Amino acid sequence: MYFEHFFEPGLAQKSYLVGCQKTGEAIVIDPRRDVDVYLTAARDNDLRITKIAETHIHADFLSGSRELAAATGAEILASDEGGPDWQYRFAHTGLRDGDQIHVGNVRLDVMHTPGHTPEHISFILYDLPAGPAAMMAFTGDFVFVGDVGRPDLLEEAAGIKDTKIRGARDLWKSLRRFRELPQHVMVWPAHGAGSACGKALGAVPSSTVGYELATNWAFQIEDEETFVHELLDGQPEPPYYFAEMKVRNRAGAPVLGTVERPPLLGPRRIAELCGIAESHNAQSGERLESAQILDVRSQFAFAGAHIPGSISVPMDRSLSNWAGWTLDYDRPIALIAPDHQVSDVVDALIRIGLDTIVGYMPSVDGWIDEGLPVARVDQLTADELTAELDSDADKYHVIDVRSRSEFDEGHIDGAVNIHAGRLTRLADQIPRGRPLLVHCQSGYRSIIAVSSLERLGIGPVVNLIGGYGAYVDASPASQATTSR
Structure with missing residues (x-):
């Protein structure tokens, strides 16, 4: 055998x-x-x-x-x-x-x-x-x-x-x-x-x-x-x-056959695909849905500059899971991914049925050179956050995007717990009136959450570098509370 x-x-x-x-x-x-x-x-x-x-x-x-x-x-x-x-x-x-x-x-x-x-x-x-x-x-x-x-x-x-x-x-x-x-x-x-x-x-x-x-x-x-x-x-x-x-x-999943590498696209073509497409389906006459952008660069690269409205899911073994949480199944996908990662990203997406990948761009450098709109993420270190909260404890609405079990183990005083993957469907539970300080445990999930909030038009948003782990290391024990 x-x-x-x-x-x-x-x-x-x-x-x-x-x-x-x-x-x-x-x-x-x-x-x-x-x-x-x-x-x-x-x-x-x-x-x-x-x-x-x-x-x-x-x-x-x-x-x-x-x-x-x-x-x-x-x-x-x-x-x-x-x-x-x-x-x-x-x-x-x-x-x-x-x-x-x-x-x-x-x-x-x-x-x-x-x-x-x-x-x-x-x-x-x-x-x-x-x-x-x-x-x-x-x-x-x-x-x-x-x-x-x-x-x-x-x-x-x-x-x-x-x-x-x-x-x-x-x-x-x-x-x-x-x-x-x-x-x-x-x-x-x-x-x-x-x-x-x-x-x-x-x-x-x-x-x-x-x-x-x-x-x-x-x-x-x-x-x-x-x-x-x-x-x-x-x-x-x-x-x-x-x-x-x-x-x-x-x-029964559709049969793909040979999976081709998506084409390399220029900034203007990406911009066209992510707007409302001018072309029409020849058979149905329906307007094609605009593409969504999945950016798999590091959280720091995304924070430094990204295409407005794109979703950040840094390349990691959990890419399939977080893409499934955040992407729409009825819209095509344009990738921002380095050349050497494109094939792995495609495999991760087709494993969960995200098959319509229209192309990719390896970075946003060309996008910036073309003068197209760019978004950035404000970020704080744990030391900077601790100093700001010491001077103004009510400066932020703190959004903790970890799981409920992690939140119950300990969290920043006054934080609201909404799982990173659920933000888009629980937008009505997100507090307003102050800037949002978003964090997870280490920083991976929070950049996903920040990009989801940006796509919803909710802000201003600040990301905590290093997450709750860094905050606990940098702050007095009295500022972290537990639900138990």
């Missing part, structure tokens, strides 16, 4: 290639959308991808199943469990509890494991030439290393009411089935540390059933009501784009 796992750090997403070396057949489980990694691995190991399997309708990334099927001719296998509302709406072979998948001498048994989602299934792998014992469990978002899948995303992200309690109870029942698996079975989940699909995911890539039974918090609770409460308490804020992913993954 051949086995390889693939980890995409931006979404903390895991996928798997399993092959039978005798017959040359292979299956890919939960593929991401940039599928070249699987094609290369299969080719390098003399394997043919004949099957593709999904554990569930994903919320945090766009599935690559249809993309991979188009490239290989492989059969897509997906759950038909969960009821009519949670059926995949593209061509696939339906799977139900107890079904078996054969890939040469490898067998995968299907186990319905609802909770995270109603249709969720797991795959129990047997390497038949090695013996009759189960070897691996591909658990998707059911059981992680150190955690279990959250059941609240349908309600919190997709707006489907009265699903999180039912999902939590379903998960409790599914975990009882997990307990029955042999303790030596290796556990390979769909996510690792950094994913928003749980609250305590471990960074270790895999585990065993026995280790999870001994250490995973979810298996230490004996009472269902306590489990439901603990499971739902303290889950991270789900990004807005999760709802979009649910809809698109159920319908």
